[in-house]
Amino acid sequence: MxxxxxxxxxxxxxxxxxxxSKSETNRLLLLQALYPNITLSNTSNSDDSEVMQKALKGNNEIIDIHHAGTAMRFLSAYFATQEGREVVLTGSSRMQERPIKVLVEAIAQLGVKITYEKEDGYPPIRIKGQKITASRVTMAANVSSQYISALLLIAPKLENGLELLLEGEITSVPYIKMTLALLNDLDIQTSFEGNVIKVLPKQEVVSKEMVVxxxxxxxxxxxxxxxxxxxxxxxxxxxxxxxxxxxxxxxxxxxxxxxxxxxxxxxxxxxxxxxxxxxxxxxxxxxxxxxxxxxxxxxxxxxxxxxxxxxxxxxxxxxxxxxxxxxxxxxxxxxxxxxxxxxxxxxxxxxxxxxxxxxxxxxxxxxxxxxxxxxxxxxxxxxxxxxxxxxxxxxxxxxxxxxxx
Structure with a gap:
C-alpha cells in the first residue's frame, strides 16, 4: 500500500x-509468563507485541516471530528456561540476516543446548530448555541492549539468579535500566555497578497490576x-x-x-x-x-x-x-x-x-x-x-x- x-x-x-510502549510491553509479557499472577494494562497493540504474546501462549515447536527483533531476543532466553521443551525460533528473511551469536553464546554459558539450524550466528535457532543452575555470564557490552535485557528478564527465575559481566563500553543504558526498574517494581533485587549487573533469584512475586x-x-x-x-x-x-x-x-x-x-x-x-x-x-x-x-x-x-x-x-x-x-x-x-x-x-x-x-x-x-x-x-x-x-x-x-x- x-x-x-x-x-x-x-x-x-x-x-x-x-x-x-512496545519495549515495556514485551518485557512485561515475558515477566508475566514467568510470574502468571501479574496483570497488565495499556499494553501495546503493535505486531511485535502480538507476536510475542502468541509465542508465549502457544505450544508449537516451530515459532515464527516474523520481523520482531525484540521477540527473537527475549524468547531465546525465555525458552532456554523452559525445562523439557524444545523449540526452533525463526523469522522473516531479514530476521535470518540479523546476528544473534552474542546472545546464543551467552545462553550457552548457562549450560543450555542452543544450536543454529542454518547459518552460524543467525536465526533460526534450536533451543532445548532446561533447569539452569549456572549464574555467571560474560558478554560484550557494546551489543544490542536487548541481548542484555533478555538475560536480565529470566534471571530472577534462575535457581541462583544471575551475575552479568559486561566487557567494554555499554550502549543503550536506558533500556537496561528500564528492565531493572520493571524487576524492582516486582520487588526483585538488582544491582548495576560499573560493568557488573546482578539479579537475585525470586521464585514467586505478589499479585500486581502493571500499567504500561x-x-x-x-x-x-x-x-x-x-x-x-x-x-x-x-x-x-x-x-x-x-x-x-x-x-x-x-x-x-x-x-x-x-x-x-x-x-x-x-x-x-x-x-x-x-x-x-x-x-x-x-x-x-x-x-x-x-x-x-x-x-x-x-x-x-x-x-x-x-x-x-x-x-x-x-x-x-x-x-x-x-x-x-x-x-x-x-x-x-x-x-x-x-x-x-x-x-x-x-x-x-x-x-x-x-x-x-x-x-x-x-x-x-x-x-x-x-x-x-x-x-x-x-x-x-x-x-x-x-x-x-x-x-x-x-x-x-x-x-x-x-x-x-
Whole structure:
C-alpha cells in the first residue's frame, strides 16, 4: 500500500492516545509468563507485541516471530528456561540476516543446548530448555541492549539468579535500566555497578497490576510534526515526566528545535515556540538510536544541518537504517554522508516534492518521513509497515488534518 501524504494547512491541533510502549510491553509479557499472577494494562497493540504474546501462549515447536527483533531476543532466553521443551525460533528473511551469536553464546554459558539450524550466528535457532543452575555470564557490552535485557528478564527465575559481566563500553543504558526498574517494581533485587549487573533469584512475586506507559518512540513523530508546523498544540496520553524509556530524551532534544513540552496528569502537551530559529544540531545518540531517523528528517524539514553519532546499532535493525536514510534523503535533495556509526546532514532549504520513500520493511522509515508532508507532498511506499509498532499511525495523522490518498 503506497500513500500520498499532503496537507493544506500548517496549524496542528489534536488530542491523541498513543498505544503502550512496545519495549515495556514485551518485557512485561515475558515477566508475566514467568510470574502468571501479574496483570497488565495499556499494553501495546503493535505486531511485535502480538507476536510475542502468541509465542508465549502457544505450544508449537516451530515459532515464527516474523520481523520482531525484540521477540527473537527475549524468547531465546525465555525458552532456554523452559525445562523439557524444545523449540526452533525463526523469522522473516531479514530476521535470518540479523546476528544473534552474542546472545546464543551467552545462553550457552548457562549450560543450555542452543544450536543454529542454518547459518552460524543467525536465526533460526534450536533451543532445548532446561533447569539452569549456572549464574555467571560474560558478554560484550557494546551489543544490542536487548541481548542484555533478555538475560536480565529470566534471571530472577534462575535457581541462583544471575551475575552479568559486561566487557567494554555499554550502549543503550536506558533500556537496561528500564528492565531493572520493571524487576524492582516486582520487588526483585538488582544491582548495576560499573560493568557488573546482578539479579537475585525470586521464585514467586505478589499479585500486581502493571500499567504500561505509552511509547516514547511513537511520540517522536509528533515532536517532529510540531517542530515542522507553523503553529501546533498536540496533547498525547499517557506519559510520565520521569519515564523509564530512554527516548524521553526527546523533550530536551526537540527543545533545541522549538518544541515546548508540558506534563499534567500523565498528559504530554507539545506546543511550538513562535518565530524560533533553530541552529545546526550535534547529538550523541548512543542511548537513543531509535529516534535518529525522526531527528534527521526534522532537521531536513527545518533547513538545518546535523551531526549524529552513536548509531552503530542501526546497521542491524529491520534494515541497515543508516544506508536507508542516505538513499532516501538523497532522493529528497539532501546532502548526507554516513559512516558505520554516524550521520552528517548539510543545511539546505531545498526539498524535492512528490518523492516516493522506500520503507525497507522498516516501520520507523515510514513514520519518520511522514512529517515532511507539512513541507512538500510525499509518497510513502508499503505504508502498512507501521503496524509493527504503531498500527493507528495513519488514522492519527488524519486526525491532525493530513490528506492521505
Amino acid at each position: 503506497n500513500l500520498l501524504l499532503q496537507t493544506n494547512h500548517s496549524n496542528l491541533k489534536a488530542q491523541i492516545a498513543v498505544t503502550g 506507559e505509552s511509547d516514547w518512540s511513537s511520540a517522536s513523530y509528533f515532536f517532529s510534526l510540531v517542530a515542522l508546523a507553523d503553529q501546533a498544540a498536540i496533547s498525547l496520553t499517557s506519559y510520565k515526566e520521569n519515564s523509564l524509556q530512554g527516548d524521553s530524551a526527546l523533550v530536551e532534544i526537540y527543545k533545541q528545535m522549538g518544541v515546548v513540552s508540558n506534563f499534567k496528569n500523565n498528559v504530554l502537551s507539545l506546543t511550538k515556540t513562535p518565530n524560533f530559529k533553530p541552529e545546526n544540531l550535534n547529538l550523541e545518540l548512543n542511548n537513543t538510536p531509535d529516534i535518529a531517523q525522526t531527528i534527521v528528517v526534522t532537521c531536513l524539514g527545518l533547513g538545518i544541518g546535523c551531526y549524529l553519532t552513536g548509531l552503530h546499532t542501526l546497521k542491524i535493525k529491520e534494515t541497515d537504517r543508516l544506508e536507508a536514510l542516505r538513499i532516501e534523503l538523497t532522493k529528497l535533495g539532501a546532502n548526507i554522508t554516513v559512516t558505520n556509526d554516524s550521520l552528517t546532514l548539510a543545511a539546505s532549504n531545498k526539498i524535492n516534492q512528490n518523492v516516493t520513500i522506500a520503507t525497507y520493511n522498516d516501520h520507523r522509515m515510514a513514520m519518520a518521513f511522514a512529517p515532511l508532508a507539512l513541507k512538500v507532498p510525499i509518497i510513502i511506499e508499503n505504508a502498512d509497515v507501521v503496524s509493527k509498532s504503531y498500527p493507528d499511525f495513519w488514522e492519527d495523522m488524519k486526525t491532525l488534518g493530513f490528506i492521505i490518498s
